[in-house]
Structures are given as structure tokens and as C-alpha cells.
Amino acid sequence: FNEVPSGYPEPGKTTVYDASGTIDLDSVALNGSVLVKVLYLSADPYMRGKMRDASVQSYSPAFTLGQPITGLGIGKVLKSEKEGINAGEYISLPLIEWAEYTIPPVEILPYHEKIVPAKGVPLSVYLGALGMPGRTAYHAWKEFAHAKQGETAFVTTAAGAVGLFVVQLAKMQGLKVIASVGSSDKAELAKSVGADVVFNYKETSREQMDEILKKEGGVDIYWDNVGGSTLDVALGNANSRARFIECGMISGYNNKNAITMQNLMRIITQRIAINGFIVSDLYPKYNSEFNEIVPKWVLEGKMKYTEDRTQGLEFGGEALLELQIGKNTGKKIVVVAEE
Ligand code: NDP
DSSP, X not given: OOOOOSSSOOBTTTBOOOOOOOOOTXXXXXXXXXXXXXEEEEOOTHHHHTSSOTTSOOSSOOOOTTSXXXXXXXXXXXXXXXXXXXXXXXXXXXXXXXXXXXXXXXXXXXXXXXXXXXXTOOGGGGGTXXXXXXXXXXXXXXXXXXXXXXXXXXXXXXTSHHHHHHHHHHHHTTOEEEEEESSHHHHHHHHHTTOSEEEEGGGOOHHHHHHHXXXXXXXXXXXXXXXXXXXXXXXXXXEEEEEEEEOOOGGGTSOOOOOXXXXXXXXXXXXXXXXXXXXXXXXXXXXXXXXXXXXXXXXXXXXXXXXXXXXXXXXXXXXXXXXXXXXXXXXEEEESOOO
8 A cells, every 4th residue: 555545546556566575485484373375355345445544533444554455355374373274274364465475463363264165166255245245235134124025125336246145135035126337237237136127327317316216116225335416316215214224335435525415304204214334243143144044045046146356466456446436347356366
């Protein structure tokens, strides 16, 4: 991480690929930790929020200038001095360095998860549908949706890692799904998993979005990944006792310009429940259920997913930017090495 961006993160400026460091894999000291060969890294929207001045407080610490960025990733353990983690195992870690090889600080090792991929399921899927984004969708839907027969859900970034999962959850419960996406290919993808009404928000004015939601009878569950004017239009069309699941607000991550909210009063008049959450809060409650159910759905093809792979750590900066500008379709993965 090289420089705090004011807008979109620029590869080569905000993030730089530094190939100067080397470690001697045979003699490096582990000091009670493990040596990991990094295989897959997860590029996630929240990482933009960590590209900030360290003095600005948030739920997740800022990246440190001059240090490798960190995030969710999967690697193979080459050597271990940590009881319970063995050479040859695959593990995921929450704060893995964006590097080819890494020795994680011992403090983060308790948060590792062993990954034994189900037959036919690529390891990288444990960063997507079977990882944090899948859990985000599953856990928060379970906690906040309270879906009832005949209701309508409006899902934003419906072709993304979280959004595509949410569309399928809503369809499993028999809801009508309105989906917004940023391209015609993404619209096709959202339709292919059952979204009933799909529109490209880039070609839809605020007034047209309002008309679409009105025509469909309003919104009972709003899954917000974008915030901004879409949230405002959703508020304007919320049915009585609607549930708003406030997952993300990516429209503001790279652009801090305030938008004018016209419909905030509807929170009161429509008795809307606004539910903000950070997925890790919900892990203790839903992780075992998720581990029991969702891998089976994925294997049976009941829960579809897509991945958008960037090959090579040297293009990690591009991967982070592509995610923010919507060039990804599905879970953005940086492939550092296949094995
Ligand atoms: P996605 O795979 O959905 O990728 C991000 C997508 O955001 C892009 O592909 C793009 O799709 C869309 N996007 C980018 N800019 C804008 C914009 N200005 N307006 C509308 N859409 C935009 O990412 P994830 O599935 O990983 O994450 C989705 C959301 O969920 C994010 O907001 C993220 O921060 C949030 N999240 C929250 C968590 C929590 O604990 N609360 C945990 C995980 C994720 P398009 O082409 O459709 O514009």
C-alpha cells in the first residue's frame, strides 16, 4: 500500500507491486508460526475503506503505508511450528499478506480455518460462495429478511459475489426478485438464477427506477450493496414494515460527494427496519448451519456462483480497481499460484 487515494485506487500509485523482497524458504525463522505458500487472494470492496489515513477510525484498521496489504486468502502450509496446523494443509486466513509466501503473525493463527475442499469444488470457492461473501448473504438473510410468501425483494449488485447468492436465497423462498446490475451480461446472469425483473442502473434514471419499483408493487426486503440514490429510491418505495438489509454502500466508497436523500421520513411512516451489520458478528450464530447446508447446495448446483479471476499477484492492484469499477462478474479472486 503506497498512497491514500482520493478517488478510485490506482494500480502503481495507490498500490505498488514490489518484487524486491525475498525469503529463504529453507532457513527462514518461523518463531512459532507457519510458512504459507499463498494460492488465492480475495479482492473485496471493504478493502477500499482500509486505504485511508490511519487516524480515521473505522471498524477495520487502515492499511499501513509501505506495508503489504492484507485480506482474506487461502494458502498451503509448507512448514509449521504451530500446534494444530500441519504442513500440507490448506488454510484460509483473514489477514493474509498479499505476497507469494508469508509467515503470518502468531496472533492471527487462531482465526485460521482448515479447508478440505469437497470433491469437484475448486479451492477458491472457499473465498466466495463458501467463504465470507456467501456467509454475508446467508447469515444476514437469515437474521434480517423474515421473508413471507408473496413478498418482493430488491437486490442490488445482483451479479456480484454477495448479490447473486442473495437473489438465489430469495427465490428459494418463493419471493419476486427485482435486481439491479451494471451491464447487460450481468443482467443475463441475474436472470439465469431466477431474478424476475432486472435493470441496468447505469441506463436507468432515478425516475425510471422509481417507476419500476412502483409497477412491481413496492419493496418488502431491500438488500443494499450500493447506498446512494438507489437506497433513497428504495426507501421511497418501501412497503409497510419493509426490512432493509444494509450490507454495503459501494457507490460512496470512491466518491464521497453527498447525495440528497429525499425519502428518509419513510423510515418512520412505513415503519421500516434498517439493519446494518458486519458479517463477522453473525459467524457464531450461523457458521455451523452454513457449513452443514451450503456446500451441499453448491455441489448439487442449487447455489450457483461465478468467479472473476485475475492471474498473478503482479496484477493485484488492477484486481482491486476492477472490483470497485464493476469490471468483475462474480467473486473477484487473485490467483497467486494454483498449487
Ligand atoms: P461484488 O462482487 O458485488 O463487486 C462489487 C460490485 O459493486 C461491482 O462489480 C459493481 O457491480 C458494483 N458497483 C461498483 N460501483 C458501483 C456504484 N457506484 N453503484 C452501484 N454499484 C456499484 O462485491 P461483493 O459481493 O464482495 O460485495 C458487495 C457489497 O457487499 C459491497 O458493498 C460490500 O462492501 C458489501 N459487503 C458487506 C459485508 C458486511 O459485513 N456488511 C461483507 C461483504 C461485503 P455493477 O457492475 O453491478 O455496478
